[in-house]
Amino acid sequence: MIIHIAKKEWKLLLKEKGTFFWLLGMPVLFIVLFGSILGNVSSSEVTVPYVDNDHSDVSRSFVASVEEKSGYKLEEKQSAEMQAQIDKIRDGKGTGLLVIPGGFGQSLQENGGKTIAIELYREATSDSTIAPLRAVLENMANAYRETKIDKALADSGQTAEKREQTLSAPFTIADRLENGSGYNVISQIVPGYTVMFVFFVIISMLKRFLRDKESGMTARLRSTRMSPVSYLLGMWLSYLVVALIQCTVLLAFGHFVYDLHIGDPVAVAVLVLLLALCGTGIGLAVCMLAKSENQGMAFTQLLTMGGAVLGGLWFPIDMMPQAIQTISRFTPQYWAQKAFQDIMLRGVHLPGIVNSLLVLALIAALALIVAMLRYKRFMRTALG
Template structure:
């Protein structure tokens, strides 16, 4: 008998959705448009940074060894296109007006002064050990340190500035090291090959592998789970609207006077919208697997992970349904439920890492993000897709999502009973 009542509640929800074409569009079409649009934008940005060069102004007032080495390093980086037909004043005007992102100005006599400075210091060090090189020279006062001028567009991102400054510092540091090493060779009369002066410590990134292939994260691996979660939680809008409609049309009154318990109606909504969540997920995955390769995007790889991904989807769907039931139970009108539901989903997405990675947020917001059910779901998806975790590895996130559903439904039932108590 209970199963029959649950079945009738399920049929009622299907009929309500069939009458709400706008809700169907929100549930299915909008997320598909979002995932395609956002992924194309992010992938295009990534390819732009990787594949094309940023025009910057390069002014060489030194015209000697050091400036030529810096210029060669910048050109070999395949990141910058060097523009040289400027003087310092015109370069400053062009950058500060926003025509170019940056300019690099190499000062006059940089190589000459650097060599003199290094020779002076090396002679001092060699002399302090009581050694005299074959080419001992009269000590002269070391020239002042030279400055390479960097001009940045005031609107340039701080991360880009830091990246460029670190790159220039690294280039200058390596050039100075080679020159110092060469100066010691000259002073001490050694004949060791300069090319053998390699870095004794280097960095090597160890990445996960699939067979012999490196597994590198891409825009698709973020956007498919992220926008799937956004779509799942957007069912809050039609779900809460339908609950408000039931109250305004008297359906909820008939449900209360019927012998069917209120929690059965909630279970009927839960099963209905869980099916919708699974369909949403499968549509998103289908787009990632079959459509993205035709748009010159990486294919979404779900091999051996579908069971885990569907499990996360079910638990994320429960959390979204619980939130929708709570909102629809508390709201009195559609004007309350619809805008609040849409806005709250956007806020949960923002603090949950759907748009901006959590690690880029301020420390306070990183703490806040831990309380977003979307963040729990996204972390569970990441653990499966990027870290190859199993169900055991995501048990904590699944438990949080289930507890969120149980808590919101319990509050909804308590509120409904209190409001209708005689």
């Protein structure tokens, strides 16, 4: 009976094209969209105009050096255009403007001469865009300063070894990556949207349960040999398989299209199973608790969208306040996302995600208990 009910449900799902869009099309679209936007932020080239009032070899060399170190594209403007560029920034149409004053080259060559100011005009809201350029300029100013100090020390008769000792930094930064594979936007987005859209299966479950109830199908089936529990389990099995297929397709899409590092496939498979059990288990509970489709949709939105934000599916959980981070531990999405990132980024295997798996299993079991407890009431209302 259970497999017959599931088989009927799969036939219906295959007929309902909208379901494919919700469960597969939408998450793929989200992954592509956000993957393209966020994945290109670090590599995108920002163009900043500059005015060179010095026109010397030194100023030209300086501009080339800034371009090389910052990754910005510097676009030359004539002195006559300077005011127009400043007006553009004031009107919010430009991000910044670099102005190299006349006498810049001479000032650098005259070691010990007066300090000359490079002007960096910027728009109030473009701090984050201009900040790296500003940091590069400051670094270059420091480098020029060190060159001046070095020259002064050499002139005072210090040896090269002594000068190097004097000018060496008191500390350096040793960058050590501890993860098995590096973090990138895709390793956040693909598992994030996979987890998020597993919970969207609740919408399809809700619609089917309530339609069956309202059309009298649930009642009619009670006149057959079908046991009440078979109905519940048959429906659950059908959507469990849907969620498993959905996760597999989305992770495969991430792997083949965006080169997502999957990690231990066995650990991922067990995690996907527990995630699907959890999502569809909660779905069953929502279907049994909801008195109407509207009420059920409200529950579902709260669970999917609220869980996505709190569970760190849209952005890393570390970016959120401590209180929110604590609350997020009560969402299944957090544990699923954490386990995915443990496997994919930190190279963890099955024993390393046991805690996450246990939490997901516990939530699934609680949801099933709720569904079972409410099932009698659901049937009573279905029978009128």
